[in-house]
Every structure is written in structure tokens, then in C-alpha cells.
Amino acid sequence: MKSTSRRLTAVSVGIAAVLALTAGVAPAAAAPGGPHASPPVLTPATCTSLVGLEIAEKAIDLPTRGAVVETATWDATGSYCAVTGWIRAVSAPQDMQFQVNLPAAWNGRTLQFGGGGFDGSLVTATGNYTAQPAGTPTALTQGWVTLGSDGGHQGAPGFDGTFQLDEELFLNYGQWSVKKAHDAAAAVIDAAYGVDATWSYFIGGSQGGHEALDAAARYPKDYDGIVANYPAYNVTMMHVGAVNFRDALLLEGGAGHLNAAETATITGAVYAACDGLDGAVDGIVSDVQGCGEAFDVQTLACPAGTDPATVDTCLSEVEIDAALKITTDYDLGIDIEGNSIFARSALFEGALYQGFAGFGSGPLAQGLQFQVFAATMRYGVAGDPPGFDPYTVDPLDYADRVQEVGEIMDVTDVSLNRFRAHGGKVILTHGTIDDFITPHNTVQYWESLQDEFGKRLDSFAKFYMVPGWGHGQGRFVAQYDGLGAIVDWVENGVAPSDLVAGDGTAGADRTRPMCEYPAWPEYSGTGSVDDASSFTCVTG
Incomplete structure (x- = not known):
């Protein structure tokens, strides 16, 4: 067995010590009570005076060499101060950039945005913020301090994994950037207003959803509420486990590859069999479980005498095998943070796998799943060795390092118990047709929370599965008031109920109830199929 375990030689602590440090972080809790009764007022002069502000190492409760404010620009139109700065690396080749926006009249709350x-x-x-209803006021215009970062490094567009060769940058991406940006912003807030935040929140989707869960699990006393949409909480498993996609599409020398037309043949048959199961033929499959019983991919097998290579309206035996492999839970054979299962694809439940999330133009251009697999395997796991071949590499040959990478990037088995004890609240969402992070991945996470917390889970976490929603796109592009819901829960003790999502698809004018998992929206038989009030959340 090969292992490319690389020690954190440039940073003063090893991975084990770093993880112990992270687990032990216990910063001061947010002040009790509601938002500031008399909002602190920020002036343009105070804004510009922040340029050059030095933030001491001790103000950031993770390894850094402090930070500095580079720019502070007053936006007269928005009445806020946009502050950017750099958090100095210990030894990495790049510093980390952050931005914090300070409204003229602050409501005492902060909202941290995740990346992607x-x-x-x-x-x-x-x-x-992620999934915010179009046309509604931003948090900044409502008087929130908002903040974000570059995730701990600067990279080329797409999936440039070269940063993973440096363990400090890798740790920034995997878990540190959330805390570093939070602490740097807290220092800027103190310098600008002279008071600390009363409430702190985090919202993100995909990698930003992973960062939201990092915020809650790793830094529980820094945050009061998080909203994690379609979260990449187990990044290592998602990337390395995507070897299942590679091997499926490469069956019999690439004969298993599904082109865009063949993929559309599958999804067209899925919708024909399943769209009406919820009582409404509206282009959305809501009864996912029923769909699993109603759809059979074998019905798409090419008739005898048909050459599958010449048609896209039916599937060869090997293409069916590839589709079945993708839609079956895959045991990677490596335990990553307590889990070895790469959850099955939702291809047979309405996931579209077109465009950016498609399978590529051929077996040697396999699309998004292969891109992330190749990047993390090459740089984070294997260490960019000469002759690395992503088409033949076997993750089992690097099992030890895969587990180490899981400790860096994944939040799979980092408990939310301290966040719960602190009074923190979680809203978790996913779409049923996500073709990048399968919804079954988040179901795995939710089931692990159920195992850990039992009946206590409902007191601090809610999970919503939204039919027709993909990875920020899909047939129903969900938009909902996640910020209002989490604030009402945290500050007023009012748990989310009767949440409604609007469809952000261009030209669409329809709403659906957001049902707590495992419930789904069923059409009542009367009223407009475009109106949430015409649907009832059911579990049957």
C-alpha cells in the first residue's frame, strides 16, 4: 500500500495537534439580548481611518501572523464601508483575503457568506445569500454586517487543486478559513463600532454549506444560527468516491459512457413514469420513493437487432450497467471520518446531468464528477507525483492519506453537540435532483444526526428536501427566506414552520411548501398547481 502522508512541516503544529487545537477553541460567547437598542453609527471618516489597521495574532484563534486592513471604501449609495484585508500566513505561499461590510447604522448582527x-x-x-428570494433586500441593506473570504487561498477558475499541496492552505480550505475570517472581521467591527456583535449567523451552499457546518461544529460559540444548503460536508468522500462515476463510464473500455442525448433519454423516461405520482403533472418529481418503484431502467434497453452505437433513444446493456452502478451506493473501502459509503446518484429520480454537471463529451472527458476526483486525488492525496494518471489511479493505494485528507476537509463526524448546548440552530436543505452533490449524501448526514441526538434533534435542527431543485439550478430553483427563518428561531424561539419556496427559474411564477424530511408536497387536487397552498406535506 502506498501512502503519501505529508507532514505540516512549515506550520508550527502537526495535523493531529491542529485538530486538537480546533476542537478546543472556546472564544467568548456572543453578548445576550437582542440587537443594539441604539445602533452604532459609522461615518465615512471612521471608515477610511480603518486603512492600515493591524490585527494581532492573538485576535485570530488559529495559526496566523496577524492581519492587516488594506482598503476601506465608503459606499455613499449603500451607506456602508467595504473593508478588505489580508490574514498573514504562517509559512504558506499565499495570505488569505477577507472582506467585511460595515453599514452606517448597524443592527448588531453579522452574516458570514460561504464560498463555492x-x-x-x-x-x-x-x-x-444562497437561495435568497430575488428582489428582497440584502442583509447589508437591512443593516447587517456581512463578511466573506477567499476560502484561504487564491486559485484559477474551476477546480484548481494545486493549493492542496500546501498543508496550511489545505487546512484553510478544509476548516480554518471560516474561523480566521470571523475573527478578523470581529477585530474590524470592534475598531469601527466599539462594540461586539450580538448575534452571528452563517449561510452558504455547496462548499459554502460545508463551511456553514464547519462554523457550527468546529466553532460553536462563535455562531448562533446557520443555514446549510446542499452542503459538501464530506468533501473527501465526494471527491474520492466519485471514482465510482469514472469506473461506471469506463466500463468495457468506455462503452458505458452516457452522452447528453442518452442521459436525456433516461431522465425523460423517469419524468414520464414519475411526474404525476404527486398528483400534479408539472415537471417536478416529488414522490421520490414512489418513483423508485415506478421506474425501471431496463425498459430503455435497445430492442434486439438495434445497434446501440447508432441511436440515443435506447441504451445498450453496458450503458444500463453504468447507470445502475452510478445509482447504487458505492463502498469505497476506505473509512473516511466514520463513513465508507459514497451515496447513490439521483439519476433515476429526476437529476438531469446536463450542462456543467453532465458526463462530458466522451469517456475521456467525463465532466464535473471526474474533475473533482482527478484534482483532489492528484494534489491533495497523491501529492502530484510524476506520471499520475487519473483514469487508472486506485484510491485504495493511498488509503492512509485519504483518511488524513478526510481529517482536513470533512465534518462528517464532528459533533454538533456543543453548538446545540450553546443554543445554536441549524436549517439544512437539499434538492431532490442535485446532480453534483447527490441528495442522498445529505440524507446520510441527517440520519447520522438522528442516530446521535434522537428526539433532541428537532429542538435545534430542521431538514428540508425540495423537489425539483438541483445544484443551484434544476427544474425548480428554490428561493426562500432562510435568513428570516433562522433569526426568528434563534432570537425569538420560533421554530420554522410553513416555509414556502418560490421558483427562481426565469419566467416562473410558482411556489411550493418546504416539507420537513421525509415528507414531500402532494397536490390536494384543487387549486393552482403553481400555488403552495394547493399542496400538503405527506410521508406516505
Whole structure:
């Protein structure tokens, strides 16, 4: 067995010590009570005076060499101060960039925005949070301090994994950047307003959803509420486990590859069999479990005498085998943070696998799943060795290092118990047709929370599965008031109920109830199928 375990030679602590340090972080809790009765007022002069502000190492409760404010620009139109700065690395080749936006009249709350993908570019946090309803006021315009970062490094667009070769940058991405940005922003807030935040929140999707769960699990006393949409909480398993996609599409020398037309043949048959199971033929499969019973991929087998290579309206035997492999839970054979199972794809439940999340133009251009597998295997796991071949590499040959990478990136088995004890609240969502992070991945996480907390789980966490929602896109692009819901729960003790999502698809004008998992929305038989009030959440 090969192992490319690389020690954190440049940083003063090893991975084991770092994880112990992270687990023991216990910063001062947020002040009790509601938002500031008399909002602190920030002036343009105070804003510009922040340029050059030095933030001491001790103000950031993780390894750094302190931080400095580079720019502080007053936005007269928005009445806020946009502050950018750099958190100095201990020994990494890059510092970490952050931005914190300070409204003229602050309501005492902070909202941290998550990133996406491999991060690598600054999240300015001036616009909408993930899944925010279009046309509603941003948190910044409502008087919130908002903040974001580059996730701990700067990288090329797409999935540039070269940063994973440096363990400090890797740890930034995996778990540290959340805390470093929070602490740097807290120092800026203190310098600008002279008071600390009363309430602190985090919202993100995908990698930003992972960062939201990092915020809650690893830094529980820094945050009061989080919203994690379609979270990449187990990044290592998602990336390395995607070897199942590679091997499926490469069956029999690549004969298993599914092109866009063949994939559309599958999904077209899925919707024909399953769209009406919820009582409404509306392009959305809501009864996912019923769909599993109603759809049979074998019905798409090419008739005898048909050459599958010449048609896209039916599937060869090997293409069916590839589709079945993708839609079956895959045991990676490596325990990563307490789990070895790469959850099955939702291809047979309505996931579209077109566009950015498709399977590529051929077996040697396999699309998004293969891109993340190849990047993390090459850089984070194998260490970019000469002759590395992502088409043949076997993760089992690097099992020890895969487990180490899981300790860096994944939050799979980091308990939310301290967050719960602190009074923190969690809203968790996923879409049923996510074709990048399968919804079954988040179901795995939710079931692990059920195992840990039992009946206590409902007191601090809610999970919503949204039919038709993909990875930020799909047939129903969910938008909902996650910020209002989490604030009402945290500050007023009012748990979310009767949440409604609107469809952000261009030209769409429809709503659906957000049902707590495992419930799903069933059409009542009367009223508009575009109106949430016409649907009832059911579990049958």
C-alpha cells in the first residue's frame, strides 16, 4: 500500500495537534439580548481611518501572523464601508483575503457568506445569500454586517487543486478559513463600532454549506444560527468516491459512457413514469420513493437487432450497467471520518446531468464528477507525483492519506453537540435532483444526526428536501427566506414552520411548501398547481 502522508512541516503544529487545537477553541460567547437598542453609527471618516489597521495574532484563534486592513471604501449609495484585508500566513505561499461590510447604522448582527467549489476568489458578501428570494433586500441593506473570504487561498477558475499541496492552505480550505475570517472581521467591527456583535449567523451552499457546518461544529460559540444548503460536508468522500462515476463510464473500455442525448433519454423516461405520482403533472418529481418503484431502467434497453452505437433513444446493456452502478451506493473501502459509503446518484429520480454537471463529451472527458476526483486525488492525496494518471489511479493505494485528507476537509463526524448546548440552530436543505452533490449524501448526514441526538434533534435542527431543485439550478430553483427563518428561531424561539419556496427559474411564477424530511408536497387536487397552498406535506 502506498501512502503519501505529508507532514505540516512549515506550520508550527502537526495535523493531529491542529485538530486538537480546533476542537478546543472556546472564544467568548456572543453578548445576550437582542440587537443594539441604539445602533452604532459609522461615518465615512471612521471608515477610511480603518486603512492600515493591524490585527494581532492573538485576535485570530488559529495559526496566523496577524492581519492587516488594506482598503476601506465608503459606499455613499449603500451607506456602508467595504473593508478588505489580508490574514498573514504562517509559512504558506499565499495570505488569505477577507472582506467585511460595515453599514452606517448597524443592527448588531453579522452574516458570514460561504464560498463555492474550490473557493479561491474573494466572496464580497454584498449581494444575496444562497437561495435568497430575488428582489428582497440584502442583509447589508437591512443593516447587517456581512463578511466573506477567499476560502484561504487564491486559485484559477474551476477546480484548481494545486493549493492542496500546501498543508496550511489545505487546512484553510478544509476548516480554518471560516474561523480566521470571523475573527478578523470581529477585530474590524470592534475598531469601527466599539462594540461586539450580538448575534452571528452563517449561510452558504455547496462548499459554502460545508463551511456553514464547519462554523457550527468546529466553532460553536462563535455562531448562533446557520443555514446549510446542499452542503459538501464530506468533501473527501465526494471527491474520492466519485471514482465510482469514472469506473461506471469506463466500463468495457468506455462503452458505458452516457452522452447528453442518452442521459436525456433516461431522465425523460423517469419524468414520464414519475411526474404525476404527486398528483400534479408539472415537471417536478416529488414522490421520490414512489418513483423508485415506478421506474425501471431496463425498459430503455435497445430492442434486439438495434445497434446501440447508432441511436440515443435506447441504451445498450453496458450503458444500463453504468447507470445502475452510478445509482447504487458505492463502498469505497476506505473509512473516511466514520463513513465508507459514497451515496447513490439521483439519476433515476429526476437529476438531469446536463450542462456543467453532465458526463462530458466522451469517456475521456467525463465532466464535473471526474474533475473533482482527478484534482483532489492528484494534489491533495497523491501529492502530484510524476506520471499520475487519473483514469487508472486506485484510491485504495493511498488509503492512509485519504483518511488524513478526510481529517482536513470533512465534518462528517464532528459533533454538533456543543453548538446545540450553546443554543445554536441549524436549517439544512437539499434538492431532490442535485446532480453534483447527490441528495442522498445529505440524507446520510441527517440520519447520522438522528442516530446521535434522537428526539433532541428537532429542538435545534430542521431538514428540508425540495423537489425539483438541483445544484443551484434544476427544474425548480428554490428561493426562500432562510435568513428570516433562522433569526426568528434563534432570537425569538420560533421554530420554522410553513416555509414556502418560490421558483427562481426565469419566467416562473410558482411556489411550493418546504416539507420537513421525509415528507414531500402532494397536490390536494384543487387549486393552482403553481400555488403552495394547493399542496400538503405527506410521508406516505
